[in-house]
Amino acid sequence: MNSVEYKKKKIVCTNCxxxxxxNVVYADADExxxxxxxxxxxxxxxxxxxxxxxxxxxxxxxxxxxEDGEISMASVRSDKPxxxxxxxxxxxxLKETKVKAPVKRGDVVIQNILDTGSDIIATRSVNRKK
Amino acid sequence: MKYETDVxxxxxxxxxxxxxxAADKNGANVILIEREEENGGVxxxxxxxxxxxxxxxxxxxxxxxxxxxxxxxxxTNIKILNSAFVLNVNKDKQLxxxxxxxxxxxxxxxxVMATGARERHFNSLAVPGDRVAGIFTAGVAQKYINxxxxxxxxxxxxxxxxxxGLIMARRLHLEGIEVKGVVEILPYPxxxxxxxxxxxxxxxxxxxxxxxxxxxxxxxRLSKVYVSQVDENRQVIPNxxxxxxxxxxxxxxxxxxxxxxxxxxxxxPGFITSNTNQTSEDWIFAAGNCTVVFDLVDxxxxxxxxxxxxxxxxxxxxxxxxxxVKVKKGKNINILHPMYIDPNERTKLYLRVSKTFxxxxxxxxxxxxxxxxxxxxxxxxxxxxIKPFKDKxxxxxxxxxxxxx
Ligand SMILES: Cc1cc2nc3c(=O)[nH]c(=O)nc-3n(C[C@H](O)[C@H](O)[C@H](O)COP(=O)(O)OP(=O)(O)OC[C@H]3O[C@@H](n4cnc5c(N)ncnc54)[C@H](O)[C@@H]3O)c2cc1C
Ligand code: SF4
Numbered sequence: 001m002n003s004v005e006y007k008k009k010k011i012v013c014t015n016c017x018x019x020x021x022x023n024v025v026y027a028d029a030d031e032x033x034x035x036x037x038x039x040x041x042x043x044x045x046x047x048x049x050x051x052x053x054x055x056x057x058x059x060x061x062x063x064x065x066x067e068d069g070e071i072s073m074a075s076v077r078s079d080k081p082x083x084x085x086x087x088x089x090x091x092x093x094l095k096e097t098k099v100k101a102p103v104k105r106g107d108v109v110i111q112n113i114l115d116t117g118s119d120i121i122a123t124r125s126v127n128r129k130k
Numbered sequence: 131m132k133y134e135t136d137v138x139x140x141x142x143x144x145x146x147x148x149x150x151x152a153a154d155k156n157g158a159n160v161i162l163i164e165r166e167e168e169n170g171g172v173x174x175x176x177x178x179x180x181x182x183x184x185x186x187x188x189x190x191x192x193x194x195x196x197x198x199x200x201x202x203x204x205x206t207n208i209k210i211l212n213s214a215f216v217l218n219v220n221k222d223k224q225l226x227x228x229x230x231x232x233x234x235x236x237x238x239x240x241x242v243m244a245t246g247a248r249e250r251h252f253n254s255l256a257v258p259g260d261r262v263a264g265i266f267t268a269g270v271a272q273k274y275i276n277x278x279x280x281x282x283x284x285x286x287x288x289x290x291x292x293x294x295g296l297i298m299a300r301r302l303h304l305e306g307i308e309v310k311g312v313v314e315i316l317p318y319p320x321x322x323x324x325x326x327x328x329x330x331x332x333x334x335x336x337x338x339x340x341x342x343x344x345x346x347x348x349x350x351r352l353s354k355v356y357v358s359q360v361d362e363n364r365q366v367i368p369n370x371x372x373x374x375x376x377x378x379x380x381x382x383x384x385x386x387x388x389x390x391x392x393x394x395x396x397x398x399p400g401f402i403t404s405n406t407n408q409t410s411e412d413w414i415f416a417a418g419n420c421t422v423v424f425d426l427v428d429x430x431x432x433x434x435x436x437x438x439x440x441x442x443x444x445x446x447x448x449x450x451x452x453x454x455v456k457v458k459k460g461k462n463i464n465i466l467h468p469m470y471i472d473p474n475e476r477t478k479l480y481l482r483v484s485k486t487f488x489x490x491x492x493x494x495x496x497x498x499x500x501x502x503x504x505x506x507x508x509x510x511x512x513x514x515x516i517k518p519f520k521d522k523x524x525x526x527x528x529x530x531x532x533x534x535x
Contacts, residue, residue, distance in 0.1 A: 063277075
C-alpha cells in the first residue's frame with residue numbers, strides 16, 4: 001500500500017487585514033487533500049489555504065509611466081490575483097509599459113497579462129498636461 | 131480674502147475627506163483645506179491594496195480609496211481649498227492660511243483637525259557614524275518610487291518592521307533593488323501578520339527580530355550598516371555584529387501625530403478626544419492619525435465621519451455633552467483611544483496591548499464588558515464597541531488586559 005504523507009503548515013491568510021493564522025494538516029498526494037484546518041475566522045480562509053498549498057496567488061500593485069500626464073506615473077493593479085511565481089515576469093513587463101494621458105481609474109492597461117486571466121487596470125486618474 | 135463658515139476641516143486625507151462629507155450631510159457649510167495640490171494625504175503614495183475592506187466592503191488601493199471619497203465629495207457643496215497651508219488657529223475661532231494669492235482668514239463655528247502624522251526620522255535614533263546620503267524614511271522612498279519614477283538605491287536595508295517598512299521591502303524588491311533584510315528591535319514584527327507574509331516571506335526577505343542598527347558608515351554615500359542582536363532590555367549583545375554592504379538605509383521607525391498649528395488643546399502626543407471626537411476645546415474636533423496612529427484607513431475615515439457629524443451638530447448648537455467619563459488605561463494597555471466618553475453616544479474603543487499574548491481577556495469595568503482575543507500583539511489594534519450607558523455618577527472606566535491560561 002502506498003503511504004500518504006501528512007504535512008502540517010501554518011499559513012497566514014492575506015485575504016483581509018485580520019490576517020488569521022491558519023493551521024492546516026494536509027495530505028500531499030497527486031491531489032492535495034486537506035485533513036484539518038484551524039484558526040480561520042471565515043470561510044474565505046479555507047479557500048485561501050487550498051490555493052496557498054497548490055499555487056499561491058497575489059495581487060500585483062505597481063506604477064507605470066504616463067506620457068503627457070500632469071504627473072509622470074499612474075498606479076496600477078491586477079483586477080484579480082495572479083500566480084506569485086509570475087510576479088517577477090509581470091513586473092518586468094510593467095516596467096516597460098507606457099500609457100498616454102488622460103488615464104481614468106479602471107482603464108485596462110494590459111489585457112489578460114501573461115495569460116493569467118487578469119487584466120492590469122489603472123488605480124488612479126491622470127489628466128493631460130495643460 | 132475673508133471667509134465665513136460653519137465647519138472647517140483641516141487636512142484632506144482619508145480622515146479629513148470623510149469628516150467633510152459627514153459635516154455636509156449633517157447640514158453644515160463646510161470648507162476643507164489641504165496644503166497639497168490634491169487631496170488624499172498618504173493614500174496617494176500607498177499604491178498597494180488593503181484599503182477599504184470595512185468602509186467600502188471592497189479591497190481597494192490607496193488611490194482608489196481616495197478617488198472614491200473624492201467622487202462622493204463632488205456631489206456636495208463642500209468648498210475645497212487646495213495648495214493652502216494653515217499657519218495659525220486662534221482661540222477666537224479664526225484660522226489663517228496662505229496660498230499663491232496671499233494670506234487669508236476664515237471665521238468658523240467648529241473645526242475638525244485631520245492633519246495626519248509625520249514620520250520619525252533616523253536622526254532621532256542617535257545612531258553613531260557618518261552623516262551620509264542614502265538614508266531615507268520609508269515615506270520618502272515611497273514617493274520617489276511610486277510617484278516620481280526614481281530608483282533611490284541598488285541595495286538596501288530596512289529598519290523597522292511596521293506595515294510601512296514591510297510594504298516598502300516588497301516594493302523595493304520588486305523594483306529590482308536588493309533588500310538585504312528588515313531589522314526590528316522588538317522580538318516580534320511591528321506590522322500586520324498578513325504583511326509579514328506577503329511582503330517578506332513571499333520573497334524570502336530575512337527579518338531580523340531583536341536586532342538594531344548600531345553604526346552607519348560611508349564616504350558621502352552610505353556603504354555599510356552594522357547591526358547587532360539585543361537582549362530583552364534592548365541592550366546590544368556583544369559579538370553578534372553583522373555588516374551589511376548597502377547603499378541605502380530605509381527607516382520606518384514610527385509616526386508622530388501632527389497637531390500643528392493648534393497649540394492650546396490637550397494632547398498626548400496626539401489630540402486627546404472623547405468618543406464624539408471632541409477635544410478639550412469644545413469647538414475643536416479631531417480624527418485620524420493626528421489623534422492616535424491607526425492601522426487602517428477604514429478606522430480613520432469612520433472616525434473622520436464622527437468628527438464631521440458632531441462638529442456640524444456643534445456648529446448648529448445641537449451638541450453639548452453634559453457628562454464626560456474618563457477612560458483609564460489599566461494593566462497591560464499601551465494605547466487607548468478615545469480618552470473620554472459621552473455616555474449618551476455609542477463608543478468605538480481602540481486599544482493596543484503592551485506585550486504579546488497567546489490568549490487575552492480585555493475588560494472594561496465597571497461596565498462589565500469582557501472580550502477574548504487570540505494572539506494579541508501591540509502592533510494590531512483591538513476594537514471594542516460600547517453602547518450608550520446611563521449612569522450619572524460614573525466618573526471613570528478602566529480598560530485592562532490579562533493573559534488567559
Ligand atoms: C506606507 C503605508 C501603508 C499603509 N497601509 C495601509 C493599508 O494597507 N490599509 C489601510 O487601511 N491603511 C494603511 N495605511 C494607513 C492609512 O493610509 C492612514 O492611516 C490614513 O490614510 C491616514 O489618514 P489621515 O487623514 O489621518 O492622515 P493623512 O493622510 O496624513 O492626511 C493629513 C493631511 O493633512 C494635510 N495637512 C497637515 N497639516 C496641514 C496644514 N497646516 N495645512 C493644510 N493641510 C495640512 C496633509 O497635507 C495631509 O494631506 C498605510 C499608511 C502608510 C503610510
Ligand atoms: S480567514 Fe477570513 S477573516 Fe481571517 S484573514 Fe482570511 S478572509 Fe480575513
